Amino acid sequence: MTAATAMRRHGGTKDGGGRQVLVVDDSRVIRKVALRIVEALGFAGREAENGLVALEACRAAMPEAVLLDWNMPVMDGLAFLEELRRLPGGARPKVVFCTTENEVPQIMRALAAGADEYVMKPFDREIIASKFEQVGLIGS
Secondary structure (H helix, E strand, O other): OOOHHHHOOOOOOOOOOOOOOEEEOOOOOHHHHHHHHHHHHOOOOEEEEEEEEEEEHHHHOOOEEEEEEEOOOOHHHHHHHHHHHHOOOOOOEEEEEEEEOOOHHHHHHHHHHHOEEEEOOOOHHHHHHHHHHHHOOOOO
């Protein structure tokens, strides 16, 4: 899936209009669940199946936030985050890791690389809403 296809499919625009969240996960099911959640919270959802596709999407239109899996083929979440933060405007998106990685050293690596928050899978709307509130994406 190209970045433009992902943006069109879920209401995003190439020029970055609207409040967009990029969901990056190699599981199609997780992406669909996460997209429903972020769209219910009032965001336009976009998706990418790995970090490389996500970087292409960010270059096309920088999202306001990224929900990011750690373990993916092609480019994992940590490598994506490090590259994202180097892009022009790449410091702006709030990045929430959503992963099964639960070891403290892994969490510390993600936060040191620029993640804003960390969520353990499985997650639901209340958990995502709470994390979005903590990072200032939605009001209380």
